Amino acid sequence: MRVVVVGAGFAGACAAWMLRERAGAQVTLLERGPSPGGMLRTLATPGGVAYEYGPRVVSVFRGSPDAIPFIRGFVALEERTIYQGTRLMPDWPVVPFPVDRASLARLPCGEAIERELAAIREGGGAPGERHLRDYLETSVGPTLTRLAFEGFNRKFWGRRLEDMPADWGRLRRLERIATTGDYRLPSVAPHYYPPGGFNPLFDRMLDGFDLRCGVTVAGVGDESRPIVSTDAGDIEADLVVTTAPIDALCGYRHGRLEWRGYRVEIEERSGAQSPPLGRAPDGVPFAWLYTPWEGTPVCRTTDFGVIHHGPDAPQRGVPSVVLREIVDDAVPMYPVWWEDAKLLRYLEDVVRLPSVVPIGRLGLYKYTTMDSTYAMARRLVDVLDEYLAAGARRRLELLRDVRGDWGN
Numbered sequence: 001m002r003v004v005v006v007g008a009g010f011a012g013a014c015a016a017w018m019l020r021e022r023a024g025a026q027v028t029l030l031e032r033g034p035s036p037g038g039m040l041r042t043l044a045t046p047g048g049v050a051y052e053y054g055p056r057v058v059s060v061f062r063g064s065p066d067a068i069p070f071i072r073g074f075v076a077l078e079e080r081t082i083y084q085g086t087r088l089m090p091d092w093p094v095v096p097f098p099v100d101r102a103s104l105a106r107l108p109c110g111e112a113i114e115r116e117l118a119a120i121r122e123g124g125g126a127p128g129e130r131h132l133r134d135y136l137e138t139s140v141g142p143t144l145t146r147l148a149f150e151g152f153n154r155k156f157w158g159r160r161l162e163d164m165p166a167d168w169g170r171l172r173r174l175e176r177i178a179t180t181g182d183y184r185l186p187s188v189a190p191h192y193y194p195p196g197g198f199n200p201l202f203d204r205m206l207d208g209f210d211l212r213c214g215v216t217v218a219g220v221g222d223e224s225r226p227i228v229s230t231d232a233g234d235i236e237a238d239l240v241v242t243t244a245p246i247d248a249l250c251g252y253r254h255g256r257l258e259w260r261g262y263r264v265e266i267e268e269r270s271g272a273q274s275p276p277l278g279r280a281p282d283g284v285p286f287a288w289l290y291t292p293w294e295g296t297p298v299c300r301t302t303d304f305g306v307i308h309h310g311p312d313a314p315q316r317g318v319p320s321v322v323l324r325e326i327v328d329d330a331v332p333m334y335p336v337w338w339e340d341a342k343l344l345r346y347l348e349d350v351v352r353l354p355s356v357v358p359i360g361r362l363g364l365y366k367y368t369t370m371d372s373t374y375a376m377a378r379r380l381v382d383v384l385d386e387y388l389a390a391g392a393r394r395r396l397e398l399l400r401d402v403r404g405d406w407g408n
């Protein structure tokens with residue numbers, strides 16, 4: 001079977017690798033960038049200091065634990081202690097996130113938050129269902145809702161909390177912000193970083209594949225056999241797995257899908273200029289720091305020294321990159337929840353193409369992490385034969401299962 005995979009990010013690389021291993025497919029990957037990796041590419045400053053634009057760590061977030069041994073088949077993974085901090089207001093000190101009660105007590109709002117959390121504990125009811133504000137105020141209290149979520153929501157999602165569904169909070173378990181004593185989020189599972197960065201993962205996974213970088217796919221036709229149109233000519237295949245944006249692939253015929261995202265600003269620091277962003281009560285420096293109030297366009301600041309070199313990096317003064325994420329809707333990072341109807345129209349178009357299957361964060365317009373991307377590729381390969389033989393309605397069901405669900 002001759003397969004063309006569009007995009008050589010983690011989704012495309014996983015699909016290519018699994019299709020070759022499990023189905024003996026002959027795979028060509030077409031990647032518009034100069035090298036594989038997509039969001040996972042490790043970059044370097046002009047001075048040669050490494051940083052990532054997107055992912056920081058590998059963990060089991062919402063995907064499959066099998067992703068960890070899979071990645072370890074290609075690169076070593078070193079455990080990192082990832083603590084998050086937050087500066088809830090511009091002139092307040094940094095506290096752990098999820099918030100630490102003892103640190104909170106030193107803030108002007110500490111008492112109010114403690115009172116509200118105690119009342120919620122005593123009440124013992126389930127979180128409210130009406131909308132995200134209801135969900136948050138009944139699980140972390142009005143003060144933390146205002147400080148940690150209200151301004152952030154407006155600046156990043158452009159939405160009031162009343163306009164977001166309660167499910168948004170439940171799915172991300174936002175109530176964990178008020179969990180005492182465990183500063184690890186977004187995952188309580190161990191976090192890992194591949195020393196030397198993510199690029200060797202792609203070099204090894206894609207070793208021996210026909211990988212063509214600098215090739216942009218404009219569209220896929222699928223009459224008797226799929227034909228992939230690229231800026232370097234047309235390519236025929238038996239199957240096309242596409243991880244490119246689903247709306248672009250379909251010529252935006254139902255309009256553009258909306259995204260939210262960040263551009264980044266980087267600052268290279270060396271030696272004594274590397275003070276930590278702050279420290280958790282046990283002394284471990286924060287790997288990243290949130291600034292949730294609406295008045296700053298910066299959402300999060302990351303210290304890659306801690307992630308790349310471990311918690312004593314600031315003490316050792318190793319060169320590091322401090323990266324600031326600045327709200328920019330032109331960067332397609334996070335799919336929004338209110339695009340379900342448009343996404344469905346695109347999916348209905350795609351399932352009518354006999355031998356074309358979309359996956360990945362752009363192909364299925366889904367918020368993914370490495371573990372859920374791996375799981376998505378595996379589910380696709382598991383149901384591929386059934387998918388190719390099925391009618392449009394069954395294909396939609398199978399795609400929902402491959403995606404995980406229709407939610408974001």
Ligand SMILES: Cc1cc2nc3c(=O)[nH]c(=O)nc-3n(C[C@H](O)[C@H](O)[C@H](O)COP(=O)(O)OP(=O)(O)OC[C@H]3O[C@@H](n4cnc5c(N)ncnc54)[C@H](O)[C@@H]3O)c2cc1C
Binds near residue numbers: 053054333368370
């Ligand atoms: C800010 C941020 C932080 C993150 N942090 C983490 C984290 O800490 N841990 C974690 O596990 N995950 C994290 N993720 C998620 C992780 O980046 C994704 O799950 C993963 O990279 C998705 O891989 P993908 O292949 O689906 O998409 P991408 O990495 O976007 O790959 C798609 C590829 O397709 C190519 N392409 C697109 N269109 C075309 C075309 N027309 N022709 C040819 N090629 C094309 C692109 O150039 C790209 O290389 C983060 C994501 C973001 C945005």
